[in-house]
Amino acid sequence: MLSQQTWVIAILLTTVLKVLHSLFQVRRLRKSMPPGPPGLPLLGNYLDMGSFVWFKFTEWKEQYGSIFSLNVFGQPVIVLNDFTTTVDLLDRRSNIYSSRPRFIMANEIMAEGLSLALAPYGDLWRRMRRAAHAGFAGKATAAYQPLQEKESALLALHILDDPEKWSSHLKRSVASTMLCAVYGWLSIDSSADSMVKRINDLMERVFHATLPGNYLVEFFPSMLHLPTWMAKWKREGLEWRRRDTEMFESFIGDVQSRVQLGGSDPCFAGALLENRDKHGLSYREMAWLAGAMYGAGAETTAAVLDVFVLAMVLHPYVLHRAQKEIDAVVGRDRLPSFSDKEQLPYIDAIIKELLRWRPVGPLSMPRATVQDDWYQGYFIPKGTLVISNVWAINRDPKYFPNYDEFRPERYLGASGQVVDHIPDTRGQGHMTFGCGRRGCVGKDFANQALFMDIATILWAFNIEKTLDAKGQPITPSKTDFLDEGLVV
Numbered sequence: 001m002l003s004q005q006t007w008v009i010a011i012l013l014t015t016v017l018k019v020l021h022s023l024f025q026v027r028r029l030r031k032s033m034p035p036g037p038p039g040l041p042l043l044g045n046y047l048d049m050g051s052f053v054w055f056k057f058t059e060w061k062e063q064y065g066s067i068f069s070l071n072v073f074g075q076p077v078i079v080l081n082d083f084t085t086t087v088d089l090l091d092r093r094s095n096i097y098s099s100r101p102r103f104i105m106a107n108e109i110m111a112e113g114l115s116l117a118l119a120p121y122g123d124l125w126r127r128m129r130r131a132a133h134a135g136f137a138g139k140a141t142a143a144y145q146p147l148q149e150k151e152s153a154l155l156a157l158h159i160l161d162d163p164e165k166w167s168s169h170l171k172r173s174v175a176s177t178m179l180c181a182v183y184g185w186l187s188i189d190s191s192a193d194s195m196v197k198r199i200n201d202l203m204e205r206v207f208h209a210t211l212p213g214n215y216l217v218e219f220f221p222s223m224l225h226l227p228t229w230m231a232k233w234k235r236e237g238l239e240w241r242r243r244d245t246e247m248f249e250s251f252i253g254d255v256q257s258r259v260q261l262g263g264s265d266p267c268f269a270g271a272l273l274e275n276r277d278k279h280g281l282s283y284r285e286m287a288w289l290a291g292a293m294y295g296a297g298a299e300t301t302a303a304v305l306d307v308f309v310l311a312m313v314l315h316p317y318v319l320h321r322a323q324k325e326i327d328a329v330v331g332r333d334r335l336p337s338f339s340d341k342e343q344l345p346y347i348d349a350i351i352k353e354l355l356r357w358r359p360v361g362p363l364s365m366p367r368a369t370v371q372d373d374w375y376q377g378y379f380i381p382k383g384t385l386v387i388s389n390v391w392a393i394n395r396d397p398k399y400f401p402n403y404d405e406f407r408p409e410r411y412l413g414a415s416g417q418v419v420d421h422i423p424d425t426r427g428q429g430h431m432t433f434g435c436g437r438r439g440c441v442g443k444d445f446a447n448q449a450l451f452m453d454i455a456t457i458l459w460a461f462n463i464e465k466t467l468d469a470k471g472q473p474i475t476p477s478k479t480d481f482l483d484e485g486l487v488v
């Protein structure tokens with residue numbers, strides 16, 4: 001057995017050697033990589049970044065163009081800033097650009113490597129992604145429509161009862177829809193529900209662990225080999241893994257018991273269990289996959305609905321035009337339903353514009369390359385971290401004149417129907433769901449949920465500025481951001 005001192009020396013030595021090696025290597029490589037800001041010795045561009053880094057990237061886009069490179073502590077990074085470059089690499093060269101960087105704490109330690117969203121490109125990701133796609137994408141999404149209609153009506157009732165708490169109602173409603181879709185649960189009454197709280201705490205820990213700088217092991221992977229008695233973070237991470245695995249396994253176990261008794265509503269976890277052999281997933285893999293679907297879908301969708309409320313307060317003419325459309329198609333005797341969708345193109349245009357105007361993930365999720373590549377005469381080495389600057393991509397003046405304005409009309413043609421004028425986004429009209437094999441697997445489900453919630457809210461309510469103590473309307477800022485890790 002090695003002594004404590006030997007461990008520390010061995011790990012320090014390996015770490016120093018590896019850092020020096022990558023620093024020299026990245027200096028040499030950057031000569032043939034896309035251009036970019038020079039950076040400092042050792043740190044590279046680390047200090048240039050700070051918070052709300054997508055603004056800095058967008059400034060650099062003006063200077064260096066649609067693709068530029070950075071070096072962060074010896075890690076080569078490229079940033080993609082327009083539709084063409086992003087689709088060329090992430091979609092057309094999906095076989096090279098579909099992995100994720102290593103998330104040692106968030107995936108390897110805390111999730112036993114079983115997080116679909118953080119997993120490297122490979123067999124486990126492929127099996128999980130296929131199962132997620134079968135349950136949540138394309139035609140499968142229609143099965144969730146009755147649930148989404150019911151949850152939107154409940155959302156309207158809750159807002160009617162207590163309009164001041166609109167944001168908590170939105171969170172509750174999205175969490176409830178996701179949990180019912182994943183586990184076939186009955187509606188969740190409150191966003192303070194103990195199960196919702198447990199899963200949200202887990203998600204918060206995961207987001208915290210994915211942020212650069214929170215765990216040194218991300219920069220110095222050899223620290224992973226430290227024994228637990230020397231590394232509190234590792235002890236904690238493994239304990240969280242034990243508890244979270246237990247929780248997810250109990251959720252899916254509960255679905256299994258209900259299925260066996262013949263009393264389970266159709267749900268994603270039920271379908272996973274039923275198709276277990278076809279997807280080739282173990283019990284534990286299914287448990288983590290089901291949990292991941294909730295985690296990836298809840299905060300993101302709720303954040304878009306918050307942006308919707310902001311956009312309506314700031315642009316009453318949009319609200320009035322949408323309400324006119326709804327009144328003409330739906331009337332006052334019934335709630336909107338999915339059967340109205342074709343006749344409500346302005347609602348679809350609002351959703352696209354919300355996702356374009358304030359992407360809740362302005363830098364998407366990072367990718368990593370699995371082999372060396374050349375693009376436009378530039379070298380992109382294996383292991384490069386790839387960031388899509390969705391903020392800049394969605395504000396390309398070539399496609400979106402006056403890009404800072406919230407104007408759903410930009411997605412409508414002369415006859416008032418939604419037009420697909422952005423090449424290669426497969427009808428989305430923005431880059432907020434990412435693209436290629438690793439793009440958002442829940443985008444159809446999310447678009448559907450947004451449609452039902454937004455149509456129902458606009459049918460039921462006006463949304464207006466609140467008043468200050470003197471009775472004057474308060475205009476909320478359109479340029480303040482709250483960065484919560486996964487969503488902004």
Ligand code: HEM
Nearest residue numbers: 117296297300301364365433434435438439440441442446
């Ligand atoms: C409006 C709401 C949503 C937004 C803005 C959003 C956005 C994203 C983005 C940007 C990515 C990374 C894409 C990439 O790497 O190119 C992603 C991945 C993912 N999303 Fe969504 N998402 C939303 C809703 C959902 C929902 C409702 C679900 C589940 C039903 C979901 C499940 C996932 C999963 C599992 C991944 C990881 C996919 C992988 O790594 O293979 N998302 N999402």
